[in-house]
């Protein structure tokens with residue numbers, strides 16, 4: 001090996017090799033998704049988690065309320081490029097398979113943070129246990145948040161969505177009014 005070749009070789013070893021090793025050790029930038037979560041009837045799912053799997057490995061999970069999620073960060077590695085991302089939704093402590101509006105293949109995210117992908121998700125909620133009376137926001141507990149929602153229905157500030165009407169009509173008289181609010185408050189006070 002002549003002297004010049006040796007210098008070039010040493011330079012390569014000193015600068016290029018560590019860079020290559022570094023590039024391999026840095027994980028790819030996660031992909032970030034946002035979108036809606038609706039049930040099979042097109043109603044928003046009011047609370048739960050969206051989970052993202054690649055090759056059956058959980059790669060990201062985020063909680064949501066009122067049928068939309070933001071910032072589902074899905075991490076990847078050298079083996080996840082172009083692999084299909086499968087979604088599930090956890091609602092009322094049950095994890096259900098879900099479908100995305102279009103097939104999503106994992107791609108590395110961009111540093112800019114401006115590349116949040118819109119992924120709308122539909123889940124068949126018919127196998128979920130029925131909504132507990134008074135659990136209007138479907139988070140598995142009856143508390144002041146549910147009282148606020150029912151008061152808004154009574155005041156006509158908002159309208160019940162899907163099964164929310166049945167969960168609000170505590171005395172099953174076909175309307176939601178102040179008496180239903182009182183019943184929900186009683187449930188909370190009796191604990």
Ligand SMILES: [Ca+2]
Nearest residue numbers: 135137139141
């Ligand atoms: Ca609740």
Ligand SMILES: [Ca+2]
Nearest residue numbers: 169171173175
């Ligand atoms: Ca009622």
